[in-house]
Amino acid sequence: xxxxxxxxxxxxxxxxxxxxxxxxxxxxxxxxxxxxxxxxxxxxxxxxxxxxxxxxxxxxxxxxxxxxxxxxxxxxxxxxxxxxxxxxxxxxxxxxxxxxxxxxxxxxxxxxxxxxxxxxxxxxxxxxxxxxxxxxxxxxxxxxxxxxxxxxxxxxxxxxxxxxxxxxxxxxxxxxxxxxxxxxxxxxxxxxxxxxxxxxxxxxxxxxxxxxxxxxxxxxxxxxxxxxxxxxxxxxxxxxxxxxxxxxxxxxxxxxxxx
Amino acid sequence: xxxxxxxxxxxxxxxxxxxxxxxxxxxxxxxxxxxxxxxxxxxxxxxxxxxxxxxxxxxxxxxxxxxxxxxxxxxxxxxxxxxxxxxxxxxxxxxxxxxxxxxxxxxxxxxxxxxxxxxxxxxxxxxxxxxxxxxxxxxxxxxxxxxxxxxxxxxxxxxxxxxxxxxxxxxxxxxxxxxxxxxxxxxxxxxxxxxxxxxxxxxxxxxxxxxxxxxxxxxxxxxxxxxxxxxxxxxxxxxxxxxxxxx
Numbered sequence: 001x002x003x004x005x006x007x008x009x010x011x012x013x014x015x016x017x018x019x020x021x022x023x024x025x026x027x028x029x030x031x032x033x034x035x036x037x038x039x040x041x042x043x044x045x046x047x048x049x050x051x052x053x054x055x056x057x058x059x060x061x062x063x064x065x066x067x068x069x070x071x072x073x074x075x076x077x078x079x080x081x082x083x084x085x086x087x088x089x090x091x092x093x094x095x096x097x098x099x100x101x102x103x104x105x106x107x108x109x110x111x112x113x114x115x116x117x118x119x120x121x122x123x124x125x126x127x128x129x130x131x132x133x134x135x136x137x138x139x140x141x142x143x144x145x146x147x148x149x150x151x152x153x154x155x156x157x158x159x160x161x162x163x164x165x166x167x168x169x170x171x172x173x174x175x176x177x178x179x180x181x182x183x184x185x186x187x188x189x190x191x192x193x194x195x196x197x198x199x200x201x202x203x204x205x206x207x208x209x210x211x212x213x214x215x216x217x218x219x220x221x222x223x224x225x226x227x228x229x230x231x232x233x234x235x236x237x238x239x240x241x242x243x244x245x246x247x248x249x250x251x252x253x254x255x256x257x258x259x
Numbered sequence: 260x261x262x263x264x265x266x267x268x269x270x271x272x273x274x275x276x277x278x279x280x281x282x283x284x285x286x287x288x289x290x291x292x293x294x295x296x297x298x299x300x301x302x303x304x305x306x307x308x309x310x311x312x313x314x315x316x317x318x319x320x321x322x323x324x325x326x327x328x329x330x331x332x333x334x335x336x337x338x339x340x341x342x343x344x345x346x347x348x349x350x351x352x353x354x355x356x357x358x359x360x361x362x363x364x365x366x367x368x369x370x371x372x373x374x375x376x377x378x379x380x381x382x383x384x385x386x387x388x389x390x391x392x393x394x395x396x397x398x399x400x401x402x403x404x405x406x407x408x409x410x411x412x413x414x415x416x417x418x419x420x421x422x423x424x425x426x427x428x429x430x431x432x433x434x435x436x437x438x439x440x441x442x443x444x445x446x447x448x449x450x451x452x453x454x455x456x457x458x459x460x461x462x463x464x465x466x467x468x469x470x471x472x473x474x475x476x477x478x479x480x481x482x483x484x485x486x487x488x489x490x491x492x493x494x495x496x497x498x499x500x501x502x503x504x505x506x
Contacts, residue, residue: 145337145339147335147337147339148339148341150305150308150310150333150335151333151335151339151352152356153310154308154309154310154328154331154333155328155329155352155353155356155357155404156327156328156329156356156357157356161356165341165352165355165356166341169341169343172343251343252342252343252384252385252386252387253342253343
């Protein structure tokens with residue numbers, strides 16, 4: 001009974017919060033253009049579901065393109081770093097610089113330089129999403145126990161066979177946990193880039209719909225778009241987590257602790 | 260088979276691990292390198308394996324050339340298995356790295372797993388095996404290439420006493436069947452006395468060979484109860500204490 005209650009607790013808390021929110025809005029009479037209640041938000045979504053879902057699809061297209069590119073780039077750079085100390089010394093500081101630079105500050109530049117709107121959004125999202133998968137994979141490639149590495153030396157395995165049979169499989173749990181974090185960040189990056197691009201008049205994605213609704217004081221529609229974004233983020237996180245768990249379970253491994 | 264001549268090894272930071280170590284390793288020997296922690300036993304084993312190089316002295320192999328990959332088997336203190344691979348795949352690894360196909364290797368792999376008592380566990384992953392069984396997989400992996408020399412670095416140190424005794428007896432039986440040379444690092448006097456034909460005592464800091472004792476025992480099921488075994492343990496203990504005091 002306690003376990004079941006624990007599992008249901010988040011949903012129950014959410015329902016309770018929504019009921020209290022709706023009750024508070026109705027009892028105080030606060031205008032809908034300031035704080036809409038949950039029912040008004042549902043109404044705003046149902047009044048134009050197509051428009052919001054098309055915008056969501058556009059945001060998700062940017063998110064997944066960025067996630068795939070971030071995974072490929074992160075893996076390639078982690079491999080380069082593990083292969084050469086010179087590459088590690090050259091790459092690591094710049095990867096950190098890229099991670100700590102606020103994307104909102106460089107997004108306008110990227111949009112101007114890249115030109116193509118979709119590609120520029122993807123580049124912005126890649127910059128945000130790239131670091132976790134890169135850093136985790138680099139950690140995983142370096143996590144091989146020295147005795148196992150010695151064993152491969154003893155049996156005359158070359159660099160590529162050691163990579164294929166030892167380092168890459170050892171890095172898989174780290175890569176997957178990094179991918180899960182990057183999935184959420186790719187969505188964040190896509191939305192930030194869409195806000196910047198939307199401010200410049202490029203109409204695409206849910207972020208633009210939020211901007212547009214804000215200009216028109218359609219606060220309920222802003223909330224509806226926000227709910228869709230949160231839902232997408234949750235689905236991406238849970239989906240990538242389940243995918244990672246399934247892959248690792250098939251290989252008799254478990255996820256990296258703390259990931 | 261191998262002559263180690265006046266070998267020395269000093270690590271970065273100035274720690275001298277070995278000084279003037281000389282030892283002849285004959286074909287079919289079972290040698291125990293016995294000494295306290297930090298006396299350079301593992302360093303000497305790594306030098307023999309070619310995983311490290313001496314600063315002074317030399318290692319001369321019969322025929323003048325280093326053993327080929329697969330001529331040396333190595334068993335570490337931990338089983339060091341690939342956690343994503345089955346017992347069979349772990350044992351196949353050295354042959355795979357030599358370029359053998361599974362079809363050609365399968366019989367050898369299953370045979371050696373059977374020999375170490377793991378028939379029926381070919382498809383188990385390390386996480387599904389006990390510590391003793393994982394060590395058996397590790398020994399099978401070291402034996403599958405039919406090595407000329409088997410190097411073992413305190414392989415049973417992390418196991419419980421009952422498992423350790425069983426594995427010692429099984430290792431001895433495998434050594435008698437296979438007939439390869441074994442160099443076995445341990446800090447257990449009982450283990451060295453039970454397993455080895457030659458017990459090489461090492462003193463510490465820097466590691467040197469203090470004395471060698473040849474075992475008079477013929478190992479059998481009752482060896483641990485044999486007064487000759489108790490006498491050998493006493494002899495080795497006295498000699499080791501003397502070596503450590505003199506160092």
